[in-house]
Amino acid sequence: MTEPAVAVRSLTKVFPIPFRRTKLVAVRGLDLEVAPGQVYGLLGPNGSGKSTTLKIILGLVSPTSGSTAIFGRDSREVGSREAVGFLPENPYFYKYLTGAETLRFYGKLCGLRGSALKNRVEELLHLVGLQDARDRRLGGYSKGMLQRIGLAQALLQEPRLVVLDEPTAGVDPAGSRDIRDLILDLKRRGITVLLSSHLLAQVQEICDRVGILAHGLLVREGRVEDLLAIEDQTELILQNATPEVLAQIAALVEKSPAQLLETRQPQTTLERLFLEATNNTEKK
Amino acid sequence: MIRALLVAVLLLAFGAVRVPIESSISAQHRSAYFHETKLGLDLREQIGQLGFLAALSGFRSLVADVIFIQAHVAWERTEWGRVLLLFREVTTLQPRLILFWDMAAWHMAWNASVAAMRDTTLPNDAMRRKAQQEYFALGKDFLERGIKNNPDRPQLYEALARLCKDKLGDHSAAARLYAQAAKLEGAPEFDERFAAYELSYAPGQERAAYDALLALYQRGSHERLPTLLKRLKILEKKLDIPLDQRIPDHEP
Amino acid sequence: MKHRAFSPVRIAALTGNTFTELVRLKVFYFLLIFALLLIGSSIFMAQLSFQQEFQVLKDVSLGAMSIFTSLLAIVATAQLLPRDMEERTIYTILAKPVPRYEYLAGKLAGVLLLLLVSLLAMTAVFLAVLFVRQEMLASETLRQTTGLRPEQVQEAVRALKASAFSANLLPGIVVVYLKAALLASLTLFISTFATSNIFTIFVMVFIYFIGHLQATAREYWLQENSAGWIAKTFLALVALAFPDLQLFNLVDDIVAGTTIPNGLFAQTALLGCVYTSVYFFFAWVVFYGKEL
Numbered sequence: 001m002t003e004p005a006v007a008v009r010s011l012t013k014v015f016p017i018p019f020r021r022t023k024l025v026a027v028r029g030l031d032l033e034v035a036p037g038q039v040y041g042l043l044g045p046n047g048s049g050k051s052t053t054l055k056i057i058l059g060l061v062s063p064t065s066g067s068t069a070i071f072g073r074d075s076r077e078v079g080s081r082e083a084v085g086f087l088p089e090n091p092y093f094y095k096y097l098t099g100a101e102t103l104r105f106y107g108k109l110c111g112l113r114g115s116a117l118k119n120r121v122e123e124l125l126h127l128v129g130l131q132d133a134r135d136r137r138l139g140g141y142s143k144g145m146l147q148r149i150g151l152a153q154a155l156l157q158e159p160r161l162v163v164l165d166e167p168t169a170g171v172d173p174a175g176s177r178d179i180r181d182l183i184l185d186l187k188r189r190g191i192t193v194l195l196s197s198h199l200l201a202q203v204q205e206i207c208d209r210v211g212i213l214a215h216g217l218l219v220r221e222g223r224v225e226d227l228l229a230i231e232d233q234t235e236l237i238l239q240n241a242t243p244e245v246l247a248q249i250a251a252l253v254e255k256s257p258a259q260l261l262e263t264r265q266p267q268t269t270l271e272r273l274f275l276e277a278t279n280n281t282e283k284k
Numbered sequence: 285m286i287r288a289l290l291v292a293v294l295l296l297a298f299g300a301v302r303v304p305i306e307s308s309i310s311a312q313h314r315s316a317y318f319h320e321t322k323l324g325l326d327l328r329e330q331i332g333q334l335g336f337l338a339a340l341s342g343f344r345s346l347v348a349d350v351i352f353i354q355a356h357v358a359w360e361r362t363e364w365g366r367v368l369l370l371f372r373e374v375t376t377l378q379p380r381l382i383l384f385w386d387m388a389a390w391h392m393a394w395n396a397s398v399a400a401m402r403d404t405t406l407p408n409d410a411m412r413r414k415a416q417q418e419y420f421a422l423g424k425d426f427l428e429r430g431i432k433n434n435p436d437r438p439q440l441y442e443a444l445a446r447l448c449k450d451k452l453g454d455h456s457a458a459a460r461l462y463a464q465a466a467k468l469e470g471a472p473e474f475d476e477r478f479a480a481y482e483l484s485y486a487p488g489q490e491r492a493a494y495d496a497l498l499a500l501y502q503r504g505s506h507e508r509l510p511t512l513l514k515r516l517k518i519l520e521k522k523l524d525i526p527l528d529q530r531i532p533d534h535e536p
Numbered sequence: 537m538k539h540r541a542f543s544p545v546r547i548a549a550l551t552g553n554t555f556t557e558l559v560r561l562k563v564f565y566f567l568l569i570f571a572l573l574l575i576g577s578s579i580f581m582a583q584l585s586f587q588q589e590f591q592v593l594k595d596v597s598l599g600a601m602s603i604f605t606s607l608l609a610i611v612a613t614a615q616l617l618p619r620d621m622e623e624r625t626i627y628t629i630l631a632k633p634v635p636r637y638e639y640l641a642g643k644l645a646g647v648l649l650l651l652l653v654s655l656l657a658m659t660a661v662f663l664a665v666l667f668v669r670q671e672m673l674a675s676e677t678l679r680q681t682t683g684l685r686p687e688q689v690q691e692a693v694r695a696l697k698a699s700a701f702s703a704n705l706l707p708g709i710v711v712v713y714l715k716a717a718l719l720a721s722l723t724l725f726i727s728t729f730a731t732s733n734i735f736t737i738f739v740m741v742f743i744y745f746i747g748h749l750q751a752t753a754r755e756y757w758l759q760e761n762s763a764g765w766i767a768k769t770f771l772a773l774v775a776l777a778f779p780d781l782q783l784f785n786l787v788d789d790i791v792a793g794t795t796i797p798n799g800l801f802a803q804t805a806l807l808g809c810v811y812t813s814v815y816f817f818f819a820w821v822v823f824y825g826k827e828l
Contacts, residue, residue, distance in 0.1 A: 157633075303775055343599050344785075345598075345788040381792035383587055
C-alpha cells in the first residue's frame with residue numbers, strides 16, 4: 001500500500017477562549033486521507049474548521065489530540081514541510097520585494113541557492129506568467145497576481161504536495177480560471193493537491209475527491225462524481241433536435257415506467273460567458 | 285498556561301543567577317568611578333520632573349549640559365546667585381567632569397568675588413569684603429566636593445591649590461595640595477615643583493622647603509629653572525646655609 | 537533529502553529580509569534627526585570655550601546615540617512579529633522547512649544588523665563633526681598664536697586635540713550597542729506573547745525606566761535593613777525580573793573622562809551578550825508552542 005500524501009487521524013482541536021469558561025471546538029475527531037496524485041477539496045462554510053485543519057497539517061497549530069502526517073512524517077517535525085508548498089488565504093507577501101526577489105527569498109528558505117535557485121525562479125515566473133512583472137514591487141500587484149506569485153512561492157522546492165487555502169477567493173473569473181488551470185497542470189505532473197474552498201462550483205471541476213466539513217465534523221467524503229450523481233436520473237443533451245424528435249421521445253417515455261421531469265435549453269454558465277466576452281475584447 | 289508559568293520561573297531563575305554577578309560588576313564599576321551620581325529627591329525638586337526623568341534614562345550628561353549652558357548665560361548677566369544654584373545642579377548631575385567643578389569654583393572665587401568688591405548695592409567696604417570671603421569659601425567648597433568625587437585625578441587638587449595661594453594666601457595648604465596632585469597618575473611634573481615653591485612662601489616651613497627645592501635641584505639641569513634657583517637663593521640666605529653648601533651663582 | 541536542523545543560509549535570508557523591511561520603514565530618519573541635532577547644537581556652542589564645546593558636542597552625540605539606538609531597538613523589534621502575523625507572511629515562511637528558532641533568530645539578527653549600521657553611521661557623523669570642529673579650532677589657534685614659541689603652539693594644539701577625541705569613547709559606544717541589543721532581544725520576547733505592538737512598546741518603555749532603577753532596588757533588597765517583608769518581596773521581584781540597564785550606561789561617565797579597565801569592560805560586554813541570548817531563548821520558549 002502506498003503511503004498517503006496526507007493522513008489525518010482522529011484529529012481534535014480545541015481553542016480555549018481567554019477569560020471565559022467556554023471553549024471553541026474547531027475540529028472534532030477528524031479522519032482523512034489524501035492519496036498521492038489526487039486533487040482533494042476540503043469544503044465547508046466559513047468557520048467549519050477547514051483552515052484550522054490545514055494549519056495543523058502544516059505544523060502552524062498544534063493538535064489538541066490526534067495527529068497529522070505528510071508522506072508519513074509527523075507534522076510536528078520541521079522536516080515534514082520539505083515536501084509541501086503552501087498558499088495561504090489572501091496572502092500578503094513583503095510589499096517592498098519584487099516578484100523575483102520574493103521567490104529568491106522563499107527559495108533560500110527552502111535551501112536552494114546559486115544557479116539552481118536562479119533557474120528555479122525564472123522557471124516559476126514563467127509558469128505563473130509573471131515574467132513581465134518580475135521586477136515590480138509586490139505593493140503594485142493585483143489580487144490575482146499576488147495569488148499567482150503565492151502559488152509560484154509554494155512550488156519553489158518542487159513539493160510533492162501543495163496545500164491551497166481558498167485559492168480562488170477574491171480573484172476575478174479570469175484569474176481564478178488561470179489558477180484552476182495551474183492546479184490541473186500540477187495534477188498532470190503527479191503533484192498531490194489539497195485545497196479548501198467554499199466556492200463549490202469551482203471546486204467541482206478540478207477535484208477528484210472532496211470532504212465536506214461542518215462545525216468541525218466531516219459530514220460527507222468521497223469521489224466528486226459519486227457524491228453528485230443522482231442515480232435514478234439521466235440527462236440527455238441533444239443538438240439540432242426537431243420538435244418531432246422531441247415528441248417521439250416524450251411518447252417513448254410515456255410508454256415506459258420512467259418519468260420526464262423537465263425539458264429545458266441548456267444554459268452556458270455566467271462564468272463562461274464572462275470569459276468569452278473578455279477574451280474577445282482582448283483579441284480586438 | 286503551563287508555558288507562561290515556565291517562562292515566569294525561568295525569568296526569576298535567570299534573575300537569581302545574575303543578581304550576584306550584577307552586584308559584583310556594579311561594585312567594580314563604582315570603584316572605577318562609574319555611576320557616582322546620586323539622583324535623589326532634592327535634585328528632582330531642583331531640575332523638575334521632566335529633567336529628572338531624562339536624567340534617569342540615559343540623558344544625564346545632556347541635562348547637565350543644558351543646565352551648564354543656562355549657568356553660562358546667567359554668568360554673562362552676572363546673576364551670581366543663579367550661577368551658584370545652577371552649578372550645584374550641574375555638578376550633582378555630572379560629578380565626574382572636572383570642567384564643571386573647575387568652572388564652578390572659578391566663577392565663585394575669581395569672578396563673583398571680584399564683582400562683590402565692586403557691588404555698589406552693598407553699603408560699605410566691610411560688607412563687600414565679607415561677601416568676597418563668602419564667594420572664596422563657595423569656590424573652595426566646590427573644589428573640595430569635586431576632589432571627593434574625583435580623588436583619582438590631579439586637576440582639582442591643582443585648582444584648589446591655586447585658589448588657596450591666590451585668593452586665601454594659604455601657601456602651606458597650597459603646597460600640600462600640589463604634593464597630593466603630584467602623587468596621582470597623569471599629574472604634570474611641575475606639580476612637585478609647585479609644591480616646593482609654595483612651601484617656600486609658607487612661614488615656618490623654610491627648612492622643609494629648602495630640602496625639597498634642593499632635592500629637585502640635585503635631580504639635574506632640567507629642574508634648575510629660574511624660579512627654582514631664585515627661591516633656593518632666598519632660602520639659603522634666610523636659613524644661613526654655610527657658604528660652601530650653597531648652590532653656585534651661575535649655572536656651569 | 538535530509539532536512540538540516542540548522543541552516544545559516546536560511547537565517548541569512550531571514551536576516552537580510554528583516555533588515556530590508558526595517559530600512560524601508562524609514563527608521564533611518566532617526567539618523568537624519570541625529571545629524572540635524574548635532575549641527576543644531578554646534579550653533580549655540582559658538583559662545584563656549586573649546587573644552588566646553590567639545591564636552592557638549594560629545595554629550596549631545598553620545599546621549600543621542602544611546603537614546604536613538606535604544607528607541608530604534610524597541611520600536612523596530614516590536615512590530616516585526618505582529619506585522620508578519622497580521623499580513624500572514626508568517627504562514628508562508630513557517631510552512632517552509634524553517635524551524636521556529638531560525639525564524640526568530642533571523643528577525644533578531646536583522647534588528648541587530650540595523651542597529652549596528654545605524655550606530656556606525658551615527659559614530660561616523662559624530663567623528664566627522666568632531667574632526668571638522670577640531671581642525672577649524674586648530675587652525676584658529678595657530679593663527680592666534682603666531683609669534684609664540686613653537687613648543688607652546690604645539691602644546692596648545694595638543695590640548696585641543698586631547699579634549700576633542702579619546703579612544704576611551706569606543707568601549708562606551710560598544711556598551712551602547714549592547715544595551716540596544718539587550719532591549720531588542722527583550723522586545724522580541726515580549727512581542728511573542730503581546731497582543732499588539734503598541735502593548736509591546738508600552739511594556740518596554742515601562743521596563744526601560746524600571747530597568748534604570750533596578751540597581752537601586754537590588755541594593756536595598758540585598759542590604760541588611762529593617763524593611764518589612766512586603767517591601768523586601770517587592771524589591772526582590774524588581775531585581776529578579778528586570779534587567780539592570782544602569783550597568784550599560786557607562787557613556788555619561790566616559791564622556792566626563794572616566795576610563796574603563798579592559799577586564800571590567802569585558803565583563804560588562806559579556807553580561808550584555810548573556811542578557812541578549814537568554815531573552816532570545818525565552819522568546820523561543822514562548823514562540824515554540826505558539827498557535828499561529
